[in-house]
Amino acid sequence: MKIETECSRLTASTFDDFNEAAVRVLQMMAKFLDLNTLFIARNDGQTNQIIKVLNKDEELVSEGDTLPFAESYCKLSVDHGQGILIIPDVNNNEMTCEMNVTKHLGGGSFIAIPIYYQDGQNYGTICGLDTKNKEFTNEHIQLFETMSALLSYVLELDYTNQQLQNTGAPVVPITKGVAILPVIGDIDESRAESIIQTALFKSQDLSLDYLVIDLSGIMYINETVIASLLKITSIIKLIGVRPILTGFRPDLSMKAVQINADLQDIMIKANLEQALNEIGFVLKSEQPRS
Template sequence: MSTTSIRQSNTQFRDFEEAAVRVLQLMAEFIDLNTLFVARNDGKTNRMVKVYNKEETLVTEGEELPFYESYCSLSVEHGDRILIIPDLNAHDGTKDMNVTSNLGGGTFIAIPINYEDGENYGTICGLDTKKQTFTDEQINLFETMSSLLTYVLELDYTHQQLYQSAAPVVPITSGLAILPIVGDIDGRRAESIIETALFKSQELALDYLIIDLSGIMYVNETVIASLLKIATILKLIGVAPILTGFRPDLAMKAVQMNAEIKDILIVTNLEQALNHIGFELKQ
């Protein structure tokens, strides 16, 4: 894989894994190593999350090894400092490992990627079958990119938590709950809402789920498609969806899309939804 066309004009990324790809691409421009990769470990398994091979394929994305049979375990044990092994055949920790035998030797460099609380996520690593040395600038680049990925990791985790909490299923009574949807909906958040609705409906043994749309900020095709998907899935598991807060702009967009909403109960507000089910609000 050539490094001549890896520079990206768009520096934005959506999640940790996309950031990892960009980081590896950038590092490949400044460090003469065949392979750069980000690995994830859980203390038992070391999995290659994102991989960049320039020429020879030394590591494959998705590949897994027992953690203590991987070079990454040595990096984690080394602490927050960068680990450099210039000759894998001469280093006490690597010379007898199966992975070294398969490679035939070479160079390894790595530094851990940690969460803010110090818990280890994995490592960012470089690997080559040739012996290599590294300049101070290249070592600093590894350290800087490890810090950057730590920051992105925390942002990604926080973002996921916000997505999960932004559409809570609130139990009203036995068999009945309400799902208020607030803010904007993109494809990723839509999938999170669908998962939440499905999981909570089964957990609470719901007969009805009232989905309140009055807090949606912006209406587009993703919103309409997501609502239809939620309603369809709920009906498949025996839960009756009821949509409230269906504003005129939502209705117009649904009509423009020729959306099949005739089989979905749509009411103006929560009171009407409760009345339909058989509840009556008293003063």
Template sequence: MTNPYFIGENVKTFRNFDEAADNILRMMSQFIEINTLFIAKNDERTNQIMKAVNRDDVLVDEGKASPFEETLCKVSVDAGRQVVIIPDLKQSNLTMSLNVTEELGGGSFVGIPIYYENGENYGTICGLDTHPFEFSKEHVELFETMASLLTYVLELDEAYQQIQTLSAPFVPITKGIAILPVIGVISEERAEHIILLALTKSQELSLEYLIIDLSGISQINQFVVASLLRIVKLLELVGVTPILTGFHPQTAMKAIDVGEDLQNIQTEANLERALNKIGVVLEKRKM
């Protein structure tokens, strides 16, 4: 007998807010047959469509930005934390004079703001149609629930970005020298983040040397080693000399497994030795 609660490989995972938002809209479209569902981000000046799902007519394009004052999203934000329903855009005092109403030729709208946990507005999640649409109590509850869920996802995404930064902090030491401690598990996404950080900061600070400390890496495999060696090669291409520290024996063995030669890579046992090698001496202050 099959266990009805076993989901297995059908479990969906999302890497960031954008992926979660896209899937939320597509799931909502299965329960509400309105032509367009979209999520917009606004800063009280500009309203940008982040994600959109259109059925028959393309009413909203992803990436499009418009003056906030002229959008239906402003109507939603002005109403606060409640769902705004406008069955007929041409008959409502809130929307009849908007350019978007004229462009659509009328229709219907539903929307609710999305907030961060601190109460700051992120944007809105909305539904739009060029025809009158009858919104049920279930539709209202769906929008309320998804707005709350997106708040939670926003906070998770922000926390994840902070963790990414903390797990690869860039530490300038002196002119031309910095340290990049790498901590935790390196995934494909983290590897790309670390590579971008190393290259960007190296150029910004005009580095001559970048010491990459590996002692905080919790898992070593062929992918991790290949990513580290890629960072080394890219740094050398932009004129920065990388020095690896905390290079455990198992890391070297994995490097051999992926067919890489470590002879041309500068390595030291620890940070102090790496700094001494390039002429930086640590002195203890006498109390």
């Protein structure tokens, strides 16, 4: 069966979410590629994580494996740009010959292409890896390019569905004068306005002194997200509520630095427990009865 025929059977409507699409894509690619390992990785600019993997004989990588992004082959693919990166012999390539990954692998070949969000930001990569040197045809290159485009499309559909399911954000009371606002999914201007209205009304209804805004559930970070967070914190401060940000991930921090976001007057804590400790509350576990 030709690659074009098999690819035509894979459409975005075939999958329930990105994870399912990733598995199906790797399974289909494995039919046409004589490679030991195919995998999809995601990076946040600092860490490269294996999201889905298919090993045929030898387990070269495992699902959930992480590596500093700067030390990964995937970074070479992202730096290479939108086109496909092919390294037939990692031991005799100036980019890879001295890398720790190469020393661990012992030699072989690598092929990869990035996966992008709709706005051009990088999500991660589709990669092929083998301990033997391999040659790749134009059909193989076309297969990688097609699967990258398909996963980019599924990725956008997945995030759109998440946004529809999480249009607002609930304000959850914790104790008198304190509540938490968990922000889940993506933030655009429309959703930011909805969150601001919810935060304002609930802050007044609950007579809040502190509103903990938890960011650990945000799926994608860009300038709009940072600007929206600053807007939310500024507005609730005007009504006398002190905002506390928790779950501030490394990728969010890096983006805030890149756009010179002013976070000096905003309390930022690693998690909810630290935030509550800061304002005078202590979480205690119930001791078992003897």
